[in-house]
Amino acid sequence: MSGIGPEHCLSCGSYRDLGFLRRPSESAIMDIKKLKGCASLEAIRILVLDSLRSLGHLRSLRHAYSKVVAQAEDTIAEAFVRVGEFKRAMLHCKESIEIIEKLYGTNHIVIGHELLKLVSIQLSLGDRSSAVCDIERLGTIFSLYYGSHATIIFPYLGDLKREAGSSEA
Incomplete structure (x- = not known):
């Protein structure tokens, strides 16, 4: 089978049941987005741990080169910068760039x-x-x-x- 059709990636042909994946994917995205509006550094430290779990879940649900995953990586990188964890921020920033390079x-x-x-x-x-x-x-x-x-x-x-x-x- 060619792997071209509804719910198949046009680049690699992998199949994703988009209807089934939508709700858990949106939930993971919302968990990560909580970092953006957080003002307290202590709250960011707590939320970033949950966000890393959500990122792992999101990566299992979305295509490896999803723009949504790249945005999540970027959000987590920004959170790590805010709490002064620059090495971890750099890793997530590089991950985001790698995905974006595949897309653009x-x-x-x-x-x-x-x-x-x-x-x-x-x-x-x-x-x-x-x-x-x-x-x-x-x-x-x-x-x-x-x-x-x-x-x-x-x-x-x-x-x-x-x-x-x-x-x-």
């Missing part, structure tokens, strides 16, 4: 904006060499979309480059 391609503008988040996490961790590589990639993507206006629209790119290169000698 490696030089899509969405990747550029996600790379901005990743670079800020890398700089917080003191990982300047990775930050420099990702800033260069970010600059290339923004130049593709904005041309010579990229430095006007994103004047902080130069600051990021200087920050990433400042302790390299």
Whole structure:
């Protein structure tokens, strides 16, 4: 069987019973979205544990390259940044980027904006060499979309480059 039809992934042909998966998927998404509106750092620490379980559940329900899973990874990465767990934030940020690259391609503008988040996490961790590589990639993507206006629209790119290169000698 070709695997092409209703409820089959157009890329890999895998089947998903979308009606059956809808309710548990929405429940997992709502659990993760609670992180966005949370103001208390202690509450975020508690919710992030539940959100990680929900993310695992969501990954079992959704396609591996689902935009919803990428958004959930991004939300969890932001929560880890808020509580100062930058290594864990970086892992989830990279997961989000990996999924988005499959959906949009490696030089899509969405990747550029996600790379901005990743670079800020890398700089917080003191990982300047990775930050420099990702800033260069970010600059290339923004130049593709904005041309010579990229430095006007994103004047902080130069600051990021200087920050990433400042302790390299």
